[in-house]
Amino acid sequence: MNEGLLIAIFVLSLFAFLGSGVWVGASLLACAWIGMELFTSRPTGDSMAMILWSAQSSWTLTALPMFIWMGEILFRSRLSEVLFQGLTPWLARLPGGLLHVNVAGCAIFAAISGSSAATVATVGKMSIPELRARQYPERMVVGTLAGAGTLGLLIPPSISLIIYGVSVNESIAKLFIAGLLPGACLALMFMAYVALWGLLSKHKSADRVVYTMRERLHGLWLLLPVVLLILGVIGSIYSGVATATEAAVLGVVGSLALSALHGSLSWEAFRDSLLGAVRTSAMIAFILAGSTFLSLAMGFTGIPRALAEGIGGLNLSPLELIAMLTVFYIILGMFLDGISSIVLTMAVIEPLVRQAGFDMVWFGIYLMIVVEMAQITPPIGFNLFVLQGMTGHDMGFISKASVPMFLIMVLAIVGLVWWPDVALILPRNM
Amino acid sequence: MTRAFAALAWGLDRFYVACGAVAALLLVVLTGLILASIVSRLIGVYLGGVNAYAGYAMAAGAFFGMPYAFRSGAHIRVTLLLTNLTGWTRWAFELWARAIIAAAAGYMAVYFGRLTYYSYVYGDISQGADATPLWIPQSVMAVGAVCFAIATADSAVRCLVEGRHSLTAPEADGGRDT
Amino acid sequence: ETWDMPMAYAASNYHSENNAAFAAAVTERTGGALEIKTHPGGALVPGGEIFGAVRRGIAPIGERLMSALGNEDPIFEIDAVPFLATSFEEARALYDASKAATEQVLAEKGLKLLYAVPWPPQGLYSTRPIESIADMKGLKFRAYNPATSQLAELMGAIPTSIETAELSQAFATGVAESMISSGSTGYDRKIWEFVDYWYDVQAWLPKNMVIVNQAAWDGLDEATQAIVLEEATKAEDAGWAEAQRLADWYKEQLAANGMTVAPPSPTLKAEFRDLGATMAAEWKDRAGDLGAEVLEAYKAE
Ligand code: NA
Ligand code: NA
Numbered sequence: 066m067n068e069g070l071l072i073a074i075f076v077l078s079l080f081a082f083l084g085s086g087v088w089v090g091a092s093l094l095a096c097a098w099i100g101m102e103l104f105t106s107r108p109t110g111d112s113m114a115m116i117l118w119s120a121q122s123s124w125t126l127t128a129l130p131m132f133i134w135m136g137e138i139l140f141r142s143r144l145s146e147v148l149f150q151g152l153t154p155w156l157a158r159l160p161g162g163l164l165h166v167n168v169a170g171c172a173i174f175a176a177i178s179g180s181s182a183a184t185v186a187t188v189g190k191m192s193i194p195e196l197r198a199r200q201y202p203e204r205m206v207v208g209t210l211a212g213a214g215t216l217g218l219l220i221p222p223s224i225s226l227i228i229y230g231v232s233v234n235e236s237i238a239k240l241f242i243a244g245l246l247p248g249a250c251l252a253l254m255f256m257a258y259v260a261l262w263g264l265l266s267k268h269k270s271a272d273r274v275v276y277t278m279r280e281r282l283h284g285l286w287l288l289l290p291v292v293l294l295i296l297g298v299i300g301s302i303y304s305g306v307a308t309a310t311e312a313a314v315l316g317v318v319g320s321l322a323l324s325a326l327h328g329s330l331s332w333e334a335f336r337d338s339l340l341g342a343v344r345t346s347a348m349i350a351f352i353l354a355g356s357t358f359l360s361l362a363m364g365f366t367g368i369p370r371a372l373a374e375g376i377g378g379l380n381l382s383p384l385e386l387i388a389m390l391t392v393f394y395i396i397l398g399m400f401l402d403g404i405s406s407i408v409l410t411m412a413v414i415e416p417l418v419r420q421a422g423f424d425m426v427w428f429g430i431y432l433m434i435v436v437e438m439a440q441i442t443p444p445i446g447f448n449l450f451v452l453q454g455m456t457g458h459d460m461g462f463i464s465k466a467s468v469p470m471f472l473i474m475v476l477a478i479v480g481l482v483w484w485p486d487v488a489l490i491l492p493r494n495m
Numbered sequence: 496m497t498r499a500f501a502a503l504a505w506g507l508d509r510f511y512v513a514c515g516a517v518a519a520l521l522l523v524v525l526t527g528l529i530l531a532s533i534v535s536r537l538i539g540v541y542l543g544g545v546n547a548y549a550g551y552a553m554a555a556g557a558f559f560g561m562p563y564a565f566r567s568g569a570h571i572r573v574t575l576l577l578t579n580l581t582g583w584t585r586w587a588f589e590l591w592a593r594a595i596i597a598a599a600a601g602y603m604a605v606y607f608g609r610l611t612y613y614s615y616v617y618g619d620i621s622q623g624a625d626a627t628p629l630w631i632p633q634s635v636m637a638v639g640a641v642c643f644a645i646a647t648a649d650s651a652v653r654c655l656v657e658g659r660h661s662l663t664a665p666e667a668d669g670g671r672d673t
Numbered sequence: 674e675t676w677d678m679p680m681a682y683a684a685s686n687y688h689s690e691n692n693a694a695f696a697a698a699v700t701e702r703t704g705g706a707l708e709i710k711t712h713p714g715g716a717l718v719p720g721g722e723i724f725g726a727v728r729r730g731i732a733p734i735g736e737r738l739m740s741a742l743g744n745e746d747p748i749f750e751i752d753a754v755p756f757l758a759t760s761f762e763e764a765r766a767l768y769d770a771s772k773a774a775t776e777q778v779l780a781e782k783g784l785k786l787l788y789a790v791p792w793p794p795q796g797l798y799s800t801r802p803i804e805s806i807a808d809m810k811g812l813k814f815r816a817y818n819p820a821t822s823q824l825a826e827l828m829g830a831i832p833t834s835i836e837t838a839e840l841s842q843a844f845a846t847g848v849a850e851s852m853i854s855s856g857s858t859g860y861d862r863k864i865w866e867f868v869d870y871w872y873d874v875q876a877w878l879p880k881n882m883v884i885v886n887q888a889a890w891d892g893l894d895e896a897t898q899a900i901v902l903e904e905a906t907k908a909e910d911a912g913w914a915e916a917q918r919l920a921d922w923y924k925e926q927l928a929a930n931g932m933t934v935a936p937p938s939p940t941l942k943a944e945f946r947d948l949g950a951t952m953a954a955e956w957k958d959r960a961g962d963l964g965a966e967v968l969e970a971y972k973a974e
Contacts, residue, residue: 347560
């Protein structure tokens with residue numbers, strides 16, 4: 066079968082379904098169905114049922130609904146409001162103001178969650194209403210959240226890094242440590258962008274007041290509960306009390322306890338948080354079902370592998386190879402989620418990269434950034450979907466708002482190629 | 496007839512909320528199971544199957560949540576084209592979108608049914624420490640998918656029957672104000 | 674015809690490489706009439722689903738760790754009964770003795786066994802030195818099925834269930850402190866970063882098997898079937914030889930990376946033998962007549 070024709074049919078049918086207003090999950094399922102029926106002899110429906118069962122009942126995925134519920138609880142218990150009151154005296158005079166909370170919040174949350182959708186859903190649930198109330202432009206609110214939400218993959222713990230590590234026999238401890246510095250740098254780059262925007266746009270924050278030391282200290286006091294909660298969850302992972310997957314449930318229990326202490330845990334708040342979590346989780350689960358099936362269809366048709374083999378046949382120099390792979394994974398990332406693009410291509414890409422002499426730890430970090438970009442590129446980008454569900458903005462608006470963050474990540478890749486030590490200095494000295 | 500339809504519509508809407516309640520219950524069960532996994536390790540008791548049960552609760556909860564999420568307009572789509580259309584063309588696209596999601600949900604329901612049936616016939620057993628006959632958790636997920644198929648088919652049929660006048664903003668995914 | 678072959682382990686693992694060589698040989702010798710495409714690393718179908726996928730004809734051929742299917746039928750677990758067969762020679766004898774029974778059970782499920790290749794002998798990984806079973810008391814021991822949890826309980830260790838994806842993380846953070854696994858697991862995951870001791874207790878030699886959907890098999894003409902069977906035999910012999918060669922190599926790698934690699938103390942060895950006897954007896958009860966026959970045939974050799 067001619068790969069060009071195959072790709073054309075996949076892409077055109079996907080755009081036709083999505084563009085005509087078919088729900089995202091259904092579009093993906095339909096597109097995958099067409100691919101399977103036309104180009105494979107495998108039983109389509111049975112394959113779909115099996116792979117969906119496997120994906121949806123996976124233990125490591127359980128952290129996602131837990132974190133979503135945690136965000137709903139914190140949001141409804143007004144703890145998020147208190148958090149922002151606490152941060153205001155500290156950040157109000159910084160260019161970009163409270164928008165930094167999106168980036169810093171995501172970076173911190175990334176240390177307890179390996180999922181970028183969970184990071185966006187949890188942090189966004191708290192920050193979006195507060196930032197809107199303070200009249201920050203939607204474009205910045207949504208864009209920074211979409212971009213910074215991806216940090217969950219780079220900052221440990223990260224399931225994506227584990228999957229990569231296992232598939233290329235690399236040390237997972239090294240990969241985790243290697244992810245720290247680039248993750249922090251990327252977060253700082255996002256913050257620098259926010260600050261730059263703050264200086265250039267002269268955004269009038271609602272509260273341009275000079276805060277006294279006393280008010281600042283009171284702010285710290287207000288921050289304390291949520292900070293303790295997050296430290297508690299991180300602590301549970303590193304002390305061996307819970308695995309990274311299980312830790313999510315401690316976030317739920319902790320936020321329930323906090324809102325009970327805070328006196329805002331009514332039956333209504335509890336019920337609403339639960340139903341809110343059900344809605345968001347079900348929305349993500351439906352899209353996940355579609356993208357799982359689409360990955361399977363792509364796997365059976367062999368497109369990603371054929372493309373990867375095509376790159377192998379080009380005999381590129383190492384630098385050209387990395388440039389080519391970046392373009393390749395960006396394009397693949399438009400249509401597949403990051404983990405699937407790694408899993409479907411690694412068998413072909415790994416020997417290429419090793420032959421070109423790249424350090425596999427470094428390449429893993431590089432790959433995480435590329436995969437992070439896939440989360441915010443249309444038409445299939447999970448952070449875009451989560452944000453559409455949360456804000457009601459259409460995909461076009463959210464994608465456009467994410468463009469600066471995408472470009473920052475491209476810049477981060479250039480930086481990583483230029484200074485490989487950003488990723489390698491910590492693992493080398495461990 | 497109209498009254499019968501109204502009663503049916505009222506009943507279906509209650510039904511979708513009930514699906515949401517089941518999903519919420521499963522989320523609570525999931526929370527309990529993961530907590531049990533942590534606590535059992537702390538006190539040195541082995542609960543081997545607990546991870547698998549958590550996975551089953553999540554899969555079932557996801558599909559029971561879908562009809563409720565659909566009725567609440569939580570599922571997302573690209574509305575760029577729809578918002579720029581009016582009248583019959585708008586209606587035709589709405590009908591198309593609803594037909595596709597109903598077909599997709601129906602397809603999942605049918606094949607989850609087959610998955611469950613063959614797991615039962617083959618006597619498929621979980622490979623984990625839980626050793627659960629797989630048709631049991633799979634059937635719960637399949638029932639959730641059937642509920643989702645009902646919700647989406649309901650929406651497609653209502654769109655067809657009620658015609659273009661019933662359409663609200665595309666963002667209200669169930670097709671009616673909630 | 675194209676056969677997609679899902680496999681659970683990374684492309685560079687010797688099982689995956691052996692299967693890839695088998696696939697290439699079949700493709701070449703049939704002149705492309707039967708092209709087998711391998712999908713390592715759970716790329717197409719995740720490990721846990723491969724058996725069901727082949728059975729349902731979703732994939733015509735696939736590879737699965739046999740002992741993971743113990744819940745399906747105890748006969749698949751015979752190569753994971755602790756201390757029943759502890760060397761490659763014994764493992765081969767056990768395989769020969771159990772092959773007919775395995776094929777029979779597979780045939781009932783509409784499957785055909787092509788070949789099976791062992792993993793290196795299972796050793797005891799531990800974060801602290803183990804001189805006797807008493808030292809295992811209170812240690813968190815990774816269990817992934819009823820047999821390993823029972824083993825933990827018999828040793829007085831705390832069985833803790835850790836998913837494969839979380840294995841390294843679990844040892845890094847102390848969620849798990851010991852496990853029984855082959856040298857290759859430790860090497861593949863660079864376990865020396867968290868675990869200091871590996872005891873070559875040679876608990877058992879689990880195998881991966883390559884199975885074909887019977888309907889897909891019947892769809893091949895006889896000439897093609899003959900080629901596949903010939904190549905399967907070759908792949909099996911090559912796989913056993915490679916496993917044997919690598920067993921020592923993995924041990925050397927663990928030691929070279931700073932782990933204490935040692936044979937078990939005589940006390941530990943004797944205590945493990947007793948545990949093994951208990952578990953073999955229990956396995957025999959579960960496995961019924963078929964299992965008893967296999968055990969007798971194995972002991973007769
Ligand atoms: Na993370
Ligand atoms: Na994307």
